Amino acid sequence: MAKAVTFASVLQNPIYKDRDVLYALVPQTGLLHRTEQKNELVMELAPILMNSAVSCVFVYGNPGTGKTAVITELLAELTAEAKKRKVNLKQAYVNCSENRTETTIIVDILSQIDPSKSYPRVGWTRSKAVSEFTRVTNELNTNIIAVLDEVDYALKESGDDIIYRLSRINEKAGSKVSTILISNDVRVGDYIKPKTHSTLGRVRVIFAPYTSEELNDILKDRARYAFNPDVVSDQVLQKIAEIESSRGGDARKALELLDSCAKAAISKGGRKVTLDLVDEADRSLEKDTIFNIVGTLTKHQKLLYLGMVQSNKSDLDGGRVYSMYVEACQKQNVQPLSIRRIRTFLVNFSELGLIKSEVTWLRSLRKKSRTITLELDSATRKKLRKVIRDSI
Ligand SMILES: Nc1ncnc2c1ncn2[C@@H]1O[C@H](COP(=O)(O)OP(=O)(O)OP(=O)(O)O)[C@@H](O)[C@H]1O
Numbered sequence: 001m002a003k004a005v006t007f008a009s010v011l012q013n014p015i016y017k018d019r020d021v022l023y024a025l026v027p028q029t030g031l032l033h034r035t036e037q038k039n040e041l042v043m044e045l046a047p048i049l050m051n052s053a054v055s056c057v058f059v060y061g062n063p064g065t066g067k068t069a070v071i072t073e074l075l076a077e078l079t080a081e082a083k084k085r086k087v088n089l090k091q092a093y094v095n096c097s098e099n100r101t102e103t104t105i106i107v108d109i110l111s112q113i114d115p116s117k118s119y120p121r122v123g124w125t126r127s128k129a130v131s132e133f134t135r136v137t138n139e140l141n142t143n144i145i146a147v148l149d150e151v152d153y154a155l156k157e158s159g160d161d162i163i164y165r166l167s168r169i170n171e172k173a174g175s176k177v178s179t180i181l182i183s184n185d186v187r188v189g190d191y192i193k194p195k196t197h198s199t200l201g202r203v204r205v206i207f208a209p210y211t212s213e214e215l216n217d218i219l220k221d222r223a224r225y226a227f228n229p230d231v232v233s234d235q236v237l238q239k240i241a242e243i244e245s246s247r248g249g250d251a252r253k254a255l256e257l258l259d260s261c262a263k264a265a266i267s268k269g270g271r272k273v274t275l276d277l278v279d280e281a282d283r284s285l286e287k288d289t290i291f292n293i294v295g296t297l298t299k300h301q302k303l304l305y306l307g308m309v310q311s312n313k314s315d316l317d318g319g320r321v322y323s324m325y326v327e328a329c330q331k332q333n334v335q336p337l338s339i340r341r342i343r344t345f346l347v348n349f350s351e352l353g354l355i356k357s358e359v360t361w362l363r364s365l366r367k368k369s370r371t372i373t374l375e376l377d378s379a380t381r382k383k384l385r386k387v388i389r390d391s392i
Pocket residue numbers: 022023024025026027030031032033034061062063064065066067068069070150183184218251252255
């Protein structure tokens with residue numbers, strides 16, 4: 001017979017010490033096995049510290065091979081070094097699966113390099129964004145590094161104008177703009193016109209899939225801080241590493257499988273993650289209901305849910321949800337539906353168990369309002385964002 005699980009028993013489990021460690025982009029202990037790629041990137045980016053711009057650097061690799069993590073770590077190191085040497089440097093990181101148009105990419109960069117000004121989240125035309133970008137880069141007179149992550153989404157959606165613009169901006173700007181493009185689609189070159197190709201640098205940094213030994217080290221390093229002592233054995237980590245290296249060497253998937261093993265152990269009331277749990281946990285990941293439900297939603301429903309999980313708040317009001325949806329649409333170059341349609345979707349979501357929705361009276365305003373609650377932990381939120389973005 002199945003044992004009853006209560007919230008209290010889950011929270012007081014003997015397994016996890018700090019589950020979030022499994023989902024940190026750059027763990028406190030640093031990243032492993034990417035020295036070669038980091039060295040190449042350091043060599044390439046060093047001229048920025050001598051006030052000189054770097055032509056586009058391309059970073060390729062399969063999902064989960066550490067591209068975003070390595071670049072994030074490197075940007076922090078570059079910024080620290082610039083500060084030490086009193087070199088002016090501003091950085092912008094844009095996720096292009098979230099921002100697929102030239103306009104929203106530029107507005108996102110602007111809001112990061114010029115934070116004193118508040119840029120509108122929706123509503124700008126492309127020419128307005130471009131002229132503001134030219135003006136600000138001229139005025140700031142600084143080094144700028146812009147990272148366009150998952151750039152293949154923007155290229156497929158709206159062409160390569162943004163790359164062309166960034167690569168040519170140094171000809172007139174007072175600032176020196178360097179660009180890093182990250183993609184997990186090796187055919188990204190096919191989306192770039194020859195005219196743009198000729199303005200790009202020749203540097204390409206490749207992130208190969210992790211081997212089982214590498215995955216094993218990555219898992220071991222996290223397991224030390226995520227779990228209580230002696231909960232996870234070396235054999236368990238090794239088995240996960242072997243499974244995931246045979247499937248494409250994805251560190252994200254390996255960490256998720258480890259988490260899923262721990263959850264399986266807790267639901268069984270165990271004190272250890274045993275070897276026999278690995279296969280079971282692997283199967284249960286495939287059945288994970290919320291991700292399967294999200295997979296069946298329509299494009300607009302996905303955009304609506306994406307807008308909601310992007311906010312870290314668990315309670316949202318109805319009006320705010322609509323504006324988050326409109327923003328998500330604009331970033332993806334999609335025409336939003338009416339507020340009435342969105343209300344119907346919210347009712348569906350609540351039936352599907354994706355949200356909890358409650359109508360309350362705002363006493364002071366004497367009107368009805370809908371409060372929407374998302375009961376999701378931060379790891380699930382992170383994974384949902386990625387899964388939805390990848391599936392739109
Ligand atoms: N070398 C590493 N050492 C430690 N952790 C790593 C390493 N590489 C990846 N990870 C972890 O694996 C997860 C996925 O890495 P990351 O997001 O950088 O992959 P990615 O290559 O950007 O994938 P995608 O193409 O899907 O965006 C992150 O949680 C990251 O911390």
